[in-house]
Amino acid sequence: MIEVKNISKQYGRKIVLDGVDLQFPIGKITSLIGSNGAGKSTLLSIVSRLLAQDGGVVTVDGKNVSDYKNKVLAQRLSILKQSNHIRLKLTVRELVSFGRFPYSQDKLTDEDNEKVDRAIRFLDLKDIENAYIDELSGGQKQRAYMAMVVAQDTEYVLLDEPLNNLDMRHSVQTMKTLRRLADEWNKTIIIVLHDINFASHYSDYIVALKDGKVKYCDTTDNIINEKVLEDVFDIAINVSEFNQKKVCNYFM
Structure with a gap:
């Protein structure tokens, strides 16, 4: 389990995170929501050790995340950032193979190749596995990067x-892929989302951040209500817009 204990982060006089405490349930999707500047991406970066906190502790399976060796942590936890810029001329398969680097470095074993094959099939990329990344559409690129994370095969x-x-x-x-990873592969997924529709339809739990604090943390059904969302976003919200029976069929 990933636990966040009294995490704080500050830039100059601006407090970005202020005493955040959380536990992320195993095998579930937890979405982090909130207005811009609420601290969502900062928290995710601290959990993944891409950013150092000013105070508090993050533990992964009971061990302080700062005590993990890079290779070992990369076998437990993977992260996909907002923007990914790889300037090398790579095929889809070569990119997905990067997910196995924490295990075999640059010498892929038969097991590694099996993991790569499985990830490519899971993301339905077999027909373009030899295409170059820079020739793909935005959606295809995202699937390729997702496949790289799947090939890494981390619990988190x-x-x-x-x-x-x-x-x-x-x-x-993308969201259906994440749902399958949680349901079929028992992955623990933590995701920063701006679209409340997607959070309401695919999350098991939602953490609502506001002004660097955890304002609400509960099951999705308990978060998606007008009182909570209006408090988080400071705007009037009609929750009927998030009712599964009233949204477009894309979500089904």
């Missing part, structure tokens, strides 16, 4: 706004 998967710049169809495809 962290994603920072993976739906950015994706159209509705590819956004739904």
Whole structure:
């Protein structure tokens, strides 16, 4: 389990995170929501050790995340950031193979190749596995990066706004993939989302951040109500918009 204990982060006089305490349930999807500047991406970066906190502790399976060797942590936890810029001329398969680096470095074993094959099939990339990344559409690139994370085969998967710049169809495809990873592979997924529709339809739990604090943390059904969302976002919200029976069929 990933636990966050009294995490704080500050830039100058600006407090970004202020005493955040959380536990992320195993095998479930937890979405981090909140307005811009609420601290969502900062928290995700601290959990993944990409950013140092000013105070508090993050533990992964009971061990302080700062005590892990890089290779060992990369076998437990993977992260997909908002923007990914690889300037090398790589095929889809070569990119997905990077997910196995924490295990075999640059010498892939038969097991590694099996993991790569499985990830490519899981993301339905077999027909373009030899295509170059820079020749793909935005949706195809996102699937390729997702496959790289799947090939890494960590228990914990962290994603920072993976739906950015994706159209509705590819956004739904991405969220359905994450749902399958949790349900079929028992992955623990922590995801930063701006779209409340997607959070309401695919999350098991939602953490609502506001002004650097955890304002609410509960099951999705208990978070998606007008009182909570209006408090988090400071705007009037009609929760009927998030009712599964009233949204477009893309979500089904």
